[in-house]
């Protein structure tokens with residue numbers, strides 16, 4: 001068989017699972033660390049429930065993703081997950097789902113592993129969203145997840161520090177509402193409202209214009225130039241303000 005014919009035949013199999021994000025759909029992607037429970041608790045023994053070194057590794061990974069060649073306008077991280085929002089006109093890899101997922105997962109795994117000094121991996125799922133409202137909903141949803149996780153994690157570790165086992169602490173919190181968990185922390189001297197904002201709301205990463213001082217050698221003058229830089233926001237707004245912030249990116 002001629003190679004060209006053989007090539008055509010084999011391509012049919014290779015391309016049988018190709019899917020594309022439809023035109024006009026907004027693109028978000030969520031990456032999640034694989035087996036990070038084991039990584040954070042057994043392999044690295046990061047501080048629980050929140051460790052600043054782990055947080056910084058996640059923020060650096062988001063920045064690496066935003067500079068990996070896609071047009072990504074907003075990045076968000078909480079716990080071991082990262083959400084990305086693509087520019088509506090991004091057309092990298094012709095919006096091919098497999099290419100986007102595998103490339104982002106690879107970039108995140110490489111950046112995080114280099115920062116940590118040992119191998120760690122992420123999965124990635126691309127999420128098509130039909131309109132700006134749903135884009136805002138998506139990010140509000142992840143932020144609410146962050147809030148729930150954070151309250152639960154603070155309660156869980158408060159109980160563990162008192163000597164309760166993994167099973168006892170999990171059992172004590174099962175089915176309990178937000179008011180109960182806030183009160184539980186309060187009884188142990190922790191006011192949930194006073195905890196760092198980033199632990200409750202997650203961290204947003206976006207570009208902003210910064211004034212940078214420079215020197216003009218011709219006029220021998222100090223000049224101010226605008227520079228675009230990636231900024232990590234540890235004080236994200238919530239509710240309607242957060243929704244407006246997200247809509248401002250697209």
Ligand SMILES: Nc1nc2c(ncn2[C@@H]2O[C@H](COP(=O)(O)OP(=O)(O)OP(=O)(O)O)[C@@H](O)[C@H]2O)c(=O)[nH]1
Pocket residue numbers: 032033034035036037038040041045046047048049050051052054055079080
């Ligand atoms: N110690 C510590 N653990 C953290 C921190 N941030 C996230 N984690 C842990 O990371 C894990 C993330 O949860 P999951 O993604 O549901 O669990 P996983 O083990 O990664 O499982 P898969 O994602 O299904 O592979 C949880 O166990 C969190 O407690 C941190 O700052 N400190």
Ligand SMILES: [Mg+2]
Pocket residue numbers: 032033034035036037080
């Ligand atoms: Mg995970």
